[in-house]
Amino acid sequence: xxQLKELLHKINLFSxxxxxxxxxxxxxxxxxxxxxxxxxxxxxxxDFGREIKKAREDALKRSRAVIGGQTGEQIAPFxxxxxxxxxxxKFIGKPIDFxxxxxxxxxxxxxxxxxIEVKSGTSALTRRExxxxxxxxxxxxxxxxxxxxxxxx
Numbered sequence: 001x002x003q004l005k006e007l008l009h010k011i012n013l014f015s016x017x018x019x020x021x022x023x024x025x026x027x028x029x030x031x032x033x034x035x036x037x038x039x040x041x042x043x044x045x046x047d048f049g050r051e052i053k054k055a056r057e058d059a060l061k062r063s064r065a066v067i068g069g070q071t072g073e074q075i076a077p078f079x080x081x082x083x084x085x086x087x088x089x090k091f092i093g094k095p096i097d098f099x100x101x102x103x104x105x106x107x108x109x110x111x112x113x114x115x116i117e118v119k120s121g122t123s124a125l126t127r128r129e130x131x132x133x134x135x136x137x138x139x140x141x142x143x144x145x146x147x148x149x150x151x152x153x
Contacts, residue, residue, distance in 0.1 A: 069120050073097050076118045084114055095128045 077086035077098070087105030089098045098116040103109055115136055117129050125133065135141065 065121070065123075069118075069123065072120045073118045076116075083116065089116070096132055 073093075074091075076082055077084070077089050084098075084100035084102055085105055088102055089100045091098055096115050097118045098114075100112075100114040100116060101110045102112040102114060115132065117125065117133075119125070
C-alpha cells in the first residue's frame with residue numbers, strides 16, 4: 001500500500017511538474033508574442049510617421065513650386081527678356097498664360113499676335129499646352145466674328 005501511495009505521489013508530482021513546465025512554456029510564448037507584436041506595431045507606427053512626414057514635405061515642396069510658378073507668371077511681363085511689351089499682354093491663365101497684341105498699347109496697328117506660356121524651373125508643357133503650340137505652328141488658328149442675335153423682334 002505504501003508503495004502504491006509513493007507511486008501515486010510520484011505520478012502526481014510529475015504531473016504537477018509537467019503542468020508547471022507547460023504553463024511556463026505558454027507564458028514564455030505569450031510574452032514573446034506580446035513583445036513581438038509590440039515591436040512590429042512600433043516599427044509600423046514609425047514607418048507610417050516617416051511616410052506622413054515625407055508626404056507633408058512633398059506637398060509643401062509642390063505647393064511652393066505652384067505658388068512660385070504663379071508668381072512668376074504674374075511678373076514675367078515685367079522681366080527684361082519678356083518677348084512683348086507688357087502693356088500689350090492680356091493674362092488668360094488657362095490654357096495659355098498670355099496673349100499679346102503687339103502694337104496695341106502704342107495706338108499703332110497690331111502687327112502680331114503672340115501666345116505666351118510662362119514656365120519656371122524644369123517644368124514642361126502639359127499635353128494641352130503642346131496641342132495649342134502645334135495648332136499655332138500648323139496654322140490652325142482662325143478669327144471668328146460672332147454677332148449676338150437680336151431678340152427684340
